[in-house]
Amino acid sequence: MSGANASPIGRSQQEMNTTSLIEAVTKHFPQAVAASHSYRGDATVIVRAEFLLEVARFLKEDPEMRMSYLMDLTAVDYSAFGKRPAPAFFASSGVAVGPSPEIPDENPWPGPPGETRFAVVYHFFSVTHKHRLRVVVPADEAAAEVDSVASLWPAANWLEREVWDMFGIRFRGHPGLKRILMYEGFEGHPLRKDYPVKKRQPLIGPVN
Amino acid sequence: MNDSFFTSRLDEAIGWARKYSIFQYPFVTACCGMEYMATACSHYDVDRFGAGLPRFSPRQADVLFVVGTISHKMAPVLKRIYEQMADPKWVVAFGVCTCTGGFYDNYATVMGIDTIMPVDVYIPGCPPRPEMVLDGLMKLQNKIQHQRTTGERAAPEPRPEILER
Amino acid sequence: MPIETTDLTPHSHSADLETRDMLLNIGPAHPAMHGIIRIVAKLDGERIEEAEVEIGYLHRGFEKMAETVDYNGVMPYTDRLNYVSPLINNMGYSMAVEKLLGISVPERCHYVRVIMSEISRICDHLTCVGASAMELGAFTVFLYMIKAREYLWELVEKVTGARMTISYCRIGGVKADLTADFPEWCRKAFEETRKVLAESDGLLTRNRIFADRMSGTGVISAEDAMAYGITGPFLRASGVDYDVRKDNPYAVYDRLNFDVPVGTRGDNMDRYLVRMEEMHQSMRIVEEALRQMPPGPVQINPETGHAIPAAEMVDLAKVGNIEAISGDSAVTCPTLEGSGRAQHASIAADEKRVVFPPKEDTYGNIEGLMQQFKLVMYGHGVRPPKGEVYFPVEGANGELGFYVVSDGTANPYRVRVRPPCFAIMSALHKILTGDMIADMIPTFGSVNMIGGELDR
Numbered sequence: 001m002s003g004a005n006a007s008p009i010g011r012s013q014q015e016m017n018t019t020s021l022i023e024a025v026t027k028h029f030p031q032a033v034a035a036s037h038s039y040r041g042d043a044t045v046i047v048r049a050e051f052l053l054e055v056a057r058f059l060k061e062d063p064e065m066r067m068s069y070l071m072d073l074t075a076v077d078y079s080a081f082g083k084r085p086a087p088a089f090f091a092s093s094g095v096a097v098g099p100s101p102e103i104p105d106e107n108p109w110p111g112p113p114g115e116t117r118f119a120v121v122y123h124f125f126s127v128t129h130k131h132r133l134r135v136v137v138p139a140d141e142a143a144a145e146v147d148s149v150a151s152l153w154p155a156a157n158w159l160e161r162e163v164w165d166m167f168g169i170r171f172r173g174h175p176g177l178k179r180i181l182m183y184e185g186f187e188g189h190p191l192r193k194d195y196p197v198k199k200r201q202p203l204i205g206p207v208n
Numbered sequence: 209m210n211d212s213f214f215t216s217r218l219d220e221a222i223g224w225a226r227k228y229s230i231f232q233y234p235f236v237t238a239c240c241g242m243e244y245m246a247t248a249c250s251h252y253d254v255d256r257f258g259a260g261l262p263r264f265s266p267r268q269a270d271v272l273f274v275v276g277t278i279s280h281k282m283a284p285v286l287k288r289i290y291e292q293m294a295d296p297k298w299v300v301a302f303g304v305c306t307c308t309g310g311f312y313d314n315y316a317t318v319m320g321i322d323t324i325m326p327v328d329v330y331i332p333g334c335p336p337r338p339e340m341v342l343d344g345l346m347k348l349q350n351k352i353q354h355q356r357t358t359g360e361r362a363a364p365e366p367r368p369e370i371l372e373r
Numbered sequence: 374m375p376i377e378t379t380d381l382t383p384h385s386h387s388a389d390l391e392t393r394d395m396l397l398n399i400g401p402a403h404p405a406m407h408g409i410i411r412i413v414a415k416l417d418g419e420r421i422e423e424a425e426v427e428i429g430y431l432h433r434g435f436e437k438m439a440e441t442v443d444y445n446g447v448m449p450y451t452d453r454l455n456y457v458s459p460l461i462n463n464m465g466y467s468m469a470v471e472k473l474l475g476i477s478v479p480e481r482c483h484y485v486r487v488i489m490s491e492i493s494r495i496c497d498h499l500t501c502v503g504a505s506a507m508e509l510g511a512f513t514v515f516l517y518m519i520k521a522r523e524y525l526w527e528l529v530e531k532v533t534g535a536r537m538t539i540s541y542c543r544i545g546g547v548k549a550d551l552t553a554d555f556p557e558w559c560r561k562a563f564e565e566t567r568k569v570l571a572e573s574d575g576l577l578t579r580n581r582i583f584a585d586r587m588s589g590t591g592v593i594s595a596e597d598a599m600a601y602g603i604t605g606p607f608l609r610a611s612g613v614d615y616d617v618r619k620d621n622p623y624a625v626y627d628r629l630n631f632d633v634p635v636g637t638r639g640d641n642m643d644r645y646l647v648r649m650e651e652m653h654q655s656m657r658i659v660e661e662a663l664r665q666m667p668p669g670p671v672q673i674n675p676e677t678g679h680a681i682p683a684a685e686m687v688d689l690a691k692v693g694n695i696e697a698i699s700g701d702s703a704v705t706c707p708t709l710e711g712s713g714r715a716q717h718a719s720i721a722a723d724e725k726r727v728v729f730p731p732k733e734d735t736y737g738n739i740e741g742l743m744q745q746f747k748l749v750m751y752g753h754g755v756r757p758p759k760g761e762v763y764f765p766v767e768g769a770n771g772e773l774g775f776y777v778v779s780d781g782t783a784n785p786y787r788v789r790v791r792p793p794c795f796a797i798m799s800a801l802h803k804i805l806t807g808d809m810i811a812d813m814i815p816t817f818g819s820v821n822m823i824g825g826e827l828d829r
């Protein structure tokens with residue numbers, strides 16, 4: 001029962017490190033990859049939206065990559081990035097106290113991917129090769145639509161529904177895109193930066 | 209109120225019988241459920257108060273323990289369960305999320321179930337320790353004892369103005 | 374998949390008997406649904422043909438609230454994600470932010486976090502197995518397991534101060550060191566837990582009714598499990614040997630010897646057995662960690678300094694008599710026990726911009742006071758560099774990942790929790806298909822759906 005079951009799906013000695021992962025993807029899809037980095041050791045590639053399905057299929061089926069898991073699928077709304085003020089304590093009394101400097105970084109992060117408002121972030125993992133890859137797909141606000149990878153990984157079904165619910169990004173080819181965490185009468189997409197935290201839309205009871 | 213010796217004695221007797229035979233409907237949603245389980249089990253036994261048998265049907269229960277955060281999606285379900293219960297019924301708001309919404313002051317949470325139904329006992333805490341739950345249960349029992357068979361009970365304290373926004 | 378209500382086509386099972394499918398709505402207010410799941414099942418007699426699972430009844434906006442508070446302020450919200458094993462969530466979040474900051478905590482702190490996480494994991498498995506046994510009618514096992522959980526919660530309370538929602542970890546360390554009598558109390562608690570596990574094993578594993586209801590039901594194959602993103606005991610019961618503690622080791626898991634139980638059939642019985650064995654392995658990890666961890670803080674040398682009451686220390690500091698208190702430690706109230714100057718070096722990273730100073734320094738000298746102010750003032754506080762990071766830990770249900778994006782200000786820009794039971798629930802409609810209605814209860818019990826994590 002415990003430990004050493006020699007199952008075919010198990011630990012393997014092969015492992016690609018972050019640079020070789022990024023290189024493999026960039027070599028196969030030179031036009032698809034807009035940028036890449038490995039901030040804090042997480043291999044990340046920024047892929048243009050029209051190439052997403054091809055890259056995803058490659059990641060799943062290529063024997064060097066074998067990304068058996070779509071671990072996570074989420075989105076980030078970059079519309080308020082870098083715009084939040086850092087208030088100074090006692091600003092009204094004239095005492096100007098500057099905020100602490102950030103912890104410095106030798107290899108800083110390149111910044112939000114592209115100029116688009118949203119970025120859809122995919123985290124992949126391979127059980128055979130034990131490597132991880134993050135794929136970031138920028139999505140514009142006006143045409144917030146990205147291809148669905150639910151045909152490749154059924155895990156994407158509910159994850160994409162959640163991104164639709166929370167951010168309003170549509171997924172082309174999704175079997176049934178409807179709200180999952182909020183209720184049907186809810187208007188708006190809560191995790192967007194312009195949705196106020198306390199704006200309630202109760203089904204029954206007062207708007208408290 | 210026209211109280212004869214016999215009706216008030218009868219009310220007391222029925223109140224005594226009711227308070228020691230509570231059939232609770234534990235409407236458990238979230239983290240407070242773990243402390244509810246701890247209170248109901250051997251260490252902090254709630255059965256010695258006569259309240260040890262949960263009935264998972266609103267038709268058969270008399271105390272609705274609302275345990276855990278109620279979101280706006282769940283609120284209509286909770287209201288329906290409350291309406292399906294037969295009189296006499298009491299409601300216990302268990303945990304601060306049901307009392308006032310807790311620290312989830314956002315788009316998804318009902319800020320206190322007393323906005324949608326009358327509550328008899330509030331047990332704050334995140335989650336409340338089992339001792340607090342038992343104290344709340346004893347307060348509820350006190351309230352049940354003093355309720356008349358005609359259904360009259362002491363009027364609940366009005367919701368403080370500071371909570372209205 | 375949504376079920377069309379007009380699709381109740383009549384079947385003809387025999388020449389003169391016509392049947393129709395029935396739609397049964399189970400939940401959200403249902404005891405076995407743990408209160409917050411709704412399953413709409415299309416039944417052909419007792420057999421489930423299709424099931425649609427609806428979630429979201431406990432959505433509390435964790436990710437939105439995390440953007441409104443500062444980095445340490447997210448800690449209580451993470452407690453309430455998987456509320457049966459809160460220490461694992463705490464640890465995952467604080468390790469993610471520490472990865473973003475690029476700092477590392479002292480070795481003893483790693484050991485303390487590992488010990489508390491494993492105790493939390495045992496609590497989670499006790500609750501899961503106990504609750505699912507109760508739903509099958511074995512109420513006694515539930516009572517026994519909650520009794521064992523109470524011993525563990527007493528242990529957790531000694532160290533963290535609270536039973537369940539503990540907010541124990543901090544960015545850059547933990548709140549307080551283990552108490553001096555922790556190994557002794559831990560030994561007693563584990564003795565009781567082992568007794569309970571032995572009793573429950575005797576009551577359940579070879580019990581005819583339990584075995585019949587659990588074996589062969591709720592089967593999922595390894596390929597399906599991976600395709601749906603399932604990890605943790607659910608996956609390991611199907612035969613895939615993936616555990617974040619072994620394959621992506623974090624903290625000090627690579628120095629500890631433990632086994633990871635892997636099943637074969639992927640049914641409910643295997644999941645129950647995997648969880649029971651994991652509890653034994655967790656106890657093994659804690660005992661080994663207690664032996665291996667570097668020793669606690671050095672005793673204050675009585676010649677150079679001694680312990681004085683905290684109020685006296687503050688009074689001396691106020692009049693500027695710093696030399697009199699420079700080597701002393703303060704006798705504080707029980708809330709601050711374990712987080713004094715003597716223990717500070719072993720429980721918190723050496724990074725002034727991230728960790729709070731010990732109270733003796735906050736009240737005793739101006740540098741400590743400044744450090745404290747810079748961390749609590751609105752708009753200041755822990756300010757990681759701009760960046761994004763993903764950090765997975767092994768939660769009780771599987772891979773619990775935190776994806777944190779920072780824009781350099783005091784509030785996180787985006788905190789995403791990758792919930793392990795979300796993946797399992799998304800596969801539930803497939804697991805239930807083909808089983809009978811009564812098999813739904815053990816299957817759903819073995820999912821260990823925790824609403825706080827599923828709906829966040």
